[in-house]
Amino acid sequence: MLAGTITLFGTILSGCGGGGTVGQPAGQSAGQAAGQSAAAEKNSKPYAGTTLRLVTANHAWTDLIKPKIPEFEQQTGIKVNLESYFEDQLTQKLTVEFTSGSSSVDVFMMRPLQEGKMFIQNGWVGEMTKKDDPDWDFKDFTNASTGSLIQGGKLYGVPIVTEREILYYRKDILEKNNIPVPKTLDELKQAAAKLNDPNNGFYGFVARGQRAAAVTQFSSFLYGMGGDFMKDGKATIDTPEAVSAFKTYGELLKSYGPPGVLNMSWPQAIGIFGQGKAAFYTDADSLYPNLLDPQKSSVGDKTGFALFPAGSKGQTPYNVTSWSLAIQAKSKNQAAAWEFVKWATSKQAMTALQGKGIPGPRQSVWNTDEGKKSFPPELVNVISKSNELGKAYDRPILINVGEARDVIGSVIVTAISGEDVEKAAKQANQQFQAIIDKEKK
Structure with a gap:
């Protein structure tokens, strides 16, 4: 559009001095010139007035x-x-x-x-x-x-x-203890175990533990273990891969997380890390300004950022x-x-x-x-x-996504509580399948 407008105005100006008024070719009436100008305006702004x-x-x-x-x-x-x-x-x-x-x-x-x-x-x-x-x-x-x-x-x-899920970590703590930034979930567990010091109010790991809120952050663990929420219309949260992911997430928070984690969504979890009370934290990269703000965090100059660690089947953080x-x-x-x-x-x-x-x-x-x-x-x-690397969703893509998150989150709660994950996953999978089937009707 713009090129056409420039060409048009170049034509008009090239006629100056040939007997017409300024901007008006010789032999052309003022009305014709005005019409051309209006046409140019219309061509350059076809939706003007909308x-x-x-x-x-x-x-x-x-x-x-x-x-x-x-x-x-x-x-x-x-x-x-x-x-x-x-x-x-x-x-x-x-x-x-x-x-x-x-x-x-x-x-x-x-x-x-x-x-x-x-x-x-x-x-x-x-x-x-x-x-x-x-x-x-x-x-x-x-x-x-x-x-x-x-x-x-x-x-x-x-x-x-x-936004993407990433690993936040304490640069100073890892350096002091000669621990490299974890590249796998196994390395994350080992590092969290080594740094966990609950007697002094310091924890190896923190993340969301609240039932539905935890599902999105759990998703990267699930993908890394080779699992998914559903496949071809079938619920898949009771597969060996999913159970392994639930256990990994649950163990990190149960064994190396702060007290009260079952009530934590992102504001509470990031608060623990921002107060200097945890070595590692997994959540969305969009939350990083909270950790760099000195009014909200005491570890802004000590916070590092790393790719979400790989599971047994690879590195697949959500990227949504x-x-x-x-x-x-x-x-x-x-x-x-x-x-x-x-x-x-x-x-x-x-x-x-x-x-x-x-x-x-x-x-x-x-x-x-x-x-x-x-x-x-x-x-x-x-x-x-x-x-x-990322996967395009961090929860099941459903209409009743809230209901689905609540069901999946129940297994996360079970894992954090140290109860029977396999049993909880089978029960939740049936409930999840019912939600999926209801939307097919």
Whole structure:
């Protein structure tokens, strides 16, 4: 579009001095010149005058994209009305509007692994597969980031925020005890055992132990052992691989974790590590700013970042899209909505946002100085390598994902409590299968 506009204006200016007014070729009336100018404007801004309704979450991404929207409006002539809500409120509001058949929402933020399957299955999300173009470069998005947004070979959203599970560790403690950074889960257990000192309030390992909350962080243990939540519509959390993963996760927290771990989600677990009371901590890389903030952590200058350790079957941390942009299927402004999505997820926009701390899905951005500058160099290396290894989901991809997480989490609780994991896994697998079967009907 821009090249055509430049050519047009070059033609107009080349006619100056030939008897017409400035910017008007000889023999051309003012009305004809005005018509050409209007046509050029229309060609460069084909959706000018369109108003889009953008519905987002109260999130750092929203805070950073909001002041940039006037740039998009000036470039395109499209007006964007932005609304933002807390996560659960957002899901509820969108569900109510979509269920009622409303077409007023054009673009919205969506969590692919939380409400994504329900929204897509209900026909509420527009399909984007045919909307790629060379300048936007869809191939630049990592495979793991787009995996949860592809169903039936079709793309139903564009990733905007990603995260991976990593290993946080105390650099000073490992150095003092001459312990290398663990590369396998067996090495992690050995190191945690050696450093565990509960009598002095120091623990070898900490992570989420709360029933449903622990499932996402357990997933990398499961994948590393060669297991998965389900396969071909069948629950697989009672396989030997899954049982081994449950036991490994449970043993780490039971034997080397702090008291009260069964009540810990990420705020409590990261608090233990941030207070200098644990040697190792596994969780999402997106949480790292909490450990570098001196008001929240006493170990900012002592925290190291490493790839999630390999299990018996390899190194497979989750690498997920926590938020994406989607277009409502019933939007009456499909083309203009796509222009916004394309602009907001362009290399330029994502470089700017990642430069302010939003971990994005474009591999090329991770290779730029701007894209790296807000992240510790060690963490950038871990993220780049995780982008090559990661699995696109950290929980079962189901509509009733909350119910499924609760069932799977019950086995984690059993493992941490030191009870019969095999028995708990078999019972949970039956319950999990019932959830899967219910969604097939």
